[in-house]
Amino acid sequence: MRRQDSAGRRVSLFSTLAVQAALEQRLLREFTEETGIGVQPDFDPTSVLLERINSGEVPDVLIAVTDDIRQLSAQGTVDGRARLPVARTGIGLAVRARTPRPLIATVDDLVRTLLDARSVAYSRTGASGIYFAQLLGRLGIAEAVNARATIVRKGFAAATLLDGRADLAVQQVSELMTVPGVDVVGPFPADAAHDTEFSIAPSTAAAEWSPASELVCFLGSERARTAYGAFGLKAPLSTES
Template sequence: MKLFSTLAVQGPLQAGLLEAWTGVPVRPSFDPTSVLVERIASGERPDVLIAIESELHRPEFSELIAVEDAIPLVRTGIGLAVRAGAPAPSITTVDDLVAALTGARSVAYSRSGASGIRFARLLDELGIANQVTTRATVLRKGFTATALLDGRADLAVQQLSELRVIAGVDVIGPLPEAVQHYTTFAVAPGPRPEAAQLARFLAAEENQAAYARFDLQPLPPIPPH
């Protein structure tokens, strides 16, 4: 069974959740939601999809899933990380955040990920886009914290759950609440009965601790009609 999933939940899925699944074997594939849209539009067909909840209404998904069958799964915010052991700037306030971003040698963010798209807008809102982007390390997709390990950047911005995946980095914390942006993800099964079973398993209450270890906040399932 093919599972297409956002990067945001790759950590808990690969750290034990999929191993705990006892049904039909699952072959997972991880990408930002925007890339999953492209892949499905090009003809790929997963059995189960985990994506940004608001994106499930896209026409690219209409023949693949029934939106009404989607189950709210988790949400997470955006955070910053440094290489393990490196000095960590304060990001408690918006002024602290501005100082950290403008003082960094290079900030890594993802061009196609939800966090990177929001971060680019935030730089404009804060009036520091030119200062930061001229020295930024921009990844098309993937985990931005990898740029800390190879020295391309000294700050990485991404969903907190994605920063937690990479060993050898320290997560400083979330953005200040005044500029924080939360993204909600849902799991949507295709028509196979096994797909619905997997979706319910991933959203089950007993798995909430697995998500919480990666700074993913579980959401209550949709009540029955």
């Protein structure tokens, strides 16, 4: 018989979109099957999750950008001592499936591809979109690209490829891979590349609650990191809290 949640409730989880596919399609199901502990996930870009937390919504467990987890730890919102690095992913570009793949092998290729696009979709609230907006400024093409850009407040930018709002989508590679019917052209070239690392930690209120601790250990385990690889995610670089 599977052990039941000792508190009689499901573990609430706030998570970045970058790991949504891995959690929904595999890991949360495996965790519940093995432990009998239910999980109530809520997915949003990290910046949106931070807004919600600052407004008073505090989940039992949080997966977010590592630097933001550290900041929340300093504020006393999450238990940084229990933080585990989960995965990292780079920013990339996608097109609708079965359409020509543009060149992005070099920064010059990327610039031409972005300038030639009818519309580029990206989210300004996610870590990838924040970086991409800064990159456009460094490349000197922000005005030209943003004049025709499709801005997504939250969610998957690649969804705009399916309804024709955009012909290119920029987001974390793992997030682009989540949308059926699109092809990931690849990550940005080395001189424009940017990896974002994500970590998991319990809230301070749930730090001593066994189901929350078990979820943190499971999703931050080596076994889980192997599973993340099937969803476009890479092993994290850091291991310290």
